[in-house]
Amino acid sequence: MDKIVVKGGKTLSGEVKICSAKNSVLPIIAASILGNGECIIENAPMLEDVFVISDVLRSISAEVNIDKESNRIAIKSSGISSIEPSCDLVKKLRASFLIMGPMLARFGRVRISLPGGCNIGTRPIDLHLKGFTALGAEIKLGYGYVEARAEKLIGSNIYLDFPSVGATENIIMAATMAEGETIIENAAEEPEIEDLANYLNKMGAKITGAGTGKIKITGVKELNGVTHKPIYDRIEAGTFMVAGAITKSRIKIIGVNEEHLKPVIAKLTEMGVVIEVEKDVLILDGRRELKPVDIKTMPYPGFPTDMQSQMMALLASVNGTSVITETIFENRFMHAPEMKRMGANIKIDGRSAVIEGTDKLTGCQVKATDLRAGAALILCGLAAEGVTEVMEIYHVDRGYVAIEEKLKALGAEIYRV
Numbered sequence: 144m145d146k147i148v149v150k151g152g153k154t155l156s157g158e159v160k161i162c163s164a165k166n167s168v169l170p171i172i173a174a175s176i177l178g179n180g181e182c183i184i185e186n187a188p189m190l191e192d193v194f195v196i197s198d199v200l201r202s203i204s205a206e207v208n209i210d211k212e213s214n215r216i217a218i219k220s221s222g223i224s225s226i227e228p229s230c231d232l233v234k235k236l237r238a239s240f241l242i243m244g245p246m247l248a249r250f251g252r253v254r255i256s257l258p259g260g261c262n263i264g265t266r267p268i269d270l271h272l273k274g275f276t277a278l279g280a281e282i283k284l285g286y287g288y289v290e291a292r293a294e295k296l297i298g299s300n301i302y303l304d305f306p307s308v309g310a311t312e313n314i315i316m317a318a319t320m321a322e323g324e325t326i327i328e329n330a331a332e333e334p335e336i337e338d339l340a341n342y343l344n345k346m347g348a349k350i351t352g353a354g355t356g357k358i359k360i361t362g363v364k365e366l367n368g369v370t371h372k373p374i375y376d377r378i379e380a381g382t383f384m385v386a387g388a389i390t391k392s393r394i395k396i397i398g399v400n401e402e403h404l405k406p407v408i409a410k411l412t413e414m415g416v417v418i419e420v421e422k423d424v425l426i427l428d429g430r431r432e433l434k435p436v437d438i439k440t441m442p443y444p445g446f447p448t449d450m451q452s453q454m455m456a457l458l459a460s461v462n463g464t465s466v467i468t469e470t471i472f473e474n475r476f477m478h479a480p481e482m483k484r485m486g487a488n489i490k491i492d493g494r495s496a497v498i499e500g501t502d503k504l505t506g507c508q509v510k511a512t513d514l515r516a517g518a519a520l521i522l523c524g525l526a527a528e529g530v531t532e533v534m535e536i537y538h539v540d541r542g543y544v545a546i547e548e549k550l551k552a553l554g555a556e557i558y559r560v
């Protein structure tokens with residue numbers, strides 16, 4: 144199993160290019176099930192999660208061609224002949240559940256193995272199923288599977304108890320070909336939802352309000368194949384911003400949308416990091432003395448939970464007391480005990496973490512417990528004295544393209560074993 148070895152203490156410089164957003168590309172691949180004709184995704188990130196969801200589509204006989212040289216994915220769904228994707232693949236990737244909405248819209252039936260809990264929380268799917276039920280689907284649960292059927296989906300008014308990203312995406316996709324109008328209220332507002340809606344609208348869907356809490360979908364008869372280039376990955380950009388700040392460096396990050404990064408820019412600025420953005424280029428200067436801050440994760444446009452562990456790494460290395468409150472996932476502090484092994488002073492109390500920063504982090508062997516936790520431990524390694532070995536790096540490969548090569552190009556002493 145691969146591990147990443149980091150020798151801390153290097154200052155970074157130069158520039159890094161950001162990929163397209165994993166969390167846009169996954170629903171966009173699922174949405175391609177809806178297209179008559181070929182759907183092409185350009186500048187797709189070549190990530191493990193992208194390969195797994197592509198295999199999920201292949202397991203129901205969709206044709207998926209991935210060109211790793213040109214970062215292009217071509218999908219033809221005309222050959223889909225099964226309503227039941229491979230259970231083993233679905234278990235590997237929770238986002239596989241995103242094929243439910245499109246399958247229901249296009250074929251009126253889907254049977255999929257229930258996703259289990261995962262490291263960061265139990266992550267139920269009740270809101271997805273409530274949405275499908277409101278559109279007229281019949282849901283059966285049993286024997287570890289969920290089956291949804293509908294002769295015909297009919298538009299409906301749906302109020303989400305919580306602005307779930309996945310449920311909003313799944314319901315939008317199911318409603319694209321439903322009869323009449325669907326309104327989703329208290330919808331998630333993440334930029335990836337707007338990107339999905341833009342993709343679907345290019346295919347011929349009629350969706351307005353995506354990116355706000357109220358989304359309207361007017362059903363259409365059919366959707367076509369299109370070509371699309373997804374938005375930049377705001378979490379990859381945020382991770383490199385922290386890499387610059389934690390090493391007290393000045394770096395250039397190419398491929399950002401300032402609007403999408405506002406909550407991260409605001410917190411880093413509050414800490415004393417100097418950030419300038421022009422068009423899609425961000426210049427970060429972390430060479431000043433940084434101050435501690437308090438952070439509370441919230442649905443977009445609040446501070447993203449996917450940046451929480453990376454910020455904990457930074458705060459662990461900044462003198463003073465910071466508090467992080469995680470409101471989205473109930474178990475997303477698994478990185479804290481690993482950081483403590485590196486000398487971080489962190490106390491967890493329920494959903495809050497109190498961090499007493501220190502400039503004396505020391506390298507040791509630590510374990511990535513999930514994707515963002517793994518990235519955060521690499522960041523700690525950049526600031527720590529000595530050598531840090533981050534084990535179980537496959538978690539990180541699910542969401543970051545060649546993270547160690549990008550950091551090495553910026554001047555970090557880092558390699559994969």
Ligand code: EPU
Pocket residue numbers: 166167169238264265266267268269270271272305306307308309310331448449471472473514515542
């Ligand atoms: N929730 C429910 N019921 C549901 C759905 C969600 O109670 O039916 C709860 C979850 O248990 C969780 C909260 O709502 O506590 C938020 O979950 P959400 O559905 O918004 O998350 P998701 O769609 O499963 C996506 C991203 C995550 C990201 C979250 C929150 C993708 C593929 N995944 O997950 O990304 O953390 O939104 O922003 O888009 C990551 O990239 O590292 C990652 C975990």
